[in-house]
Amino acid sequence: MESWDISSLDVAPHRPQVLRSDREARVIAIHLPAGEEPQQHQTHERAYLLVVGGQIEVEKDGTTESGGPGYLVHFDPNERREVRAASDARLVLVLGPWPGEGHPSGRPASAA
Numbered sequence: 001m002e003s004w005d006i007s008s009l010d011v012a013p014h015r016p017q018v019l020r021s022d023r024e025a026r027v028i029a030i031h032l033p034a035g036e037e038p039q040q041h042q043t044h045e046r047a048y049l050l051v052v053g054g055q056i057e058v059e060k061d062g063t064t065e066s067g068g069p070g071y072l073v074h075f076d077p078n079e080r081r082e083v084r085a086a087s088d089a090r091l092v093l094v095l096g097p098w099p100g101e102g103h104p105s106g107r108p109a110s111a112a
Contacts, residue, residue, distance in 0.1 A: 004029070006052045006092055016093075025096035032056070032085040041082060045095035047075040054089030058082070 011017045011031040020027040051071040059082040
């Protein structure tokens, strides 16, 4: 068993902390400062984003939702979206399976 207290982790802005990474999933703790967006707006993997602290806004196809602690959103592989921190936010991103089909790290070493 592995466990983390996400609210007490020392996660610096712009320095996501990978908590676990194996073939099933990658789990990442993120500190997203107010007004900022994560770098990736699409992932090769199925993604689950959980708000642990703060507020975020998620936009997809012109529809915007807001959520605070406890808000969980799911994205299909390759689904484009916009995520913004309405206030400083602490998030957990789960990607799976890791890496997803088409992810650059999944390419054979000879393919360059």
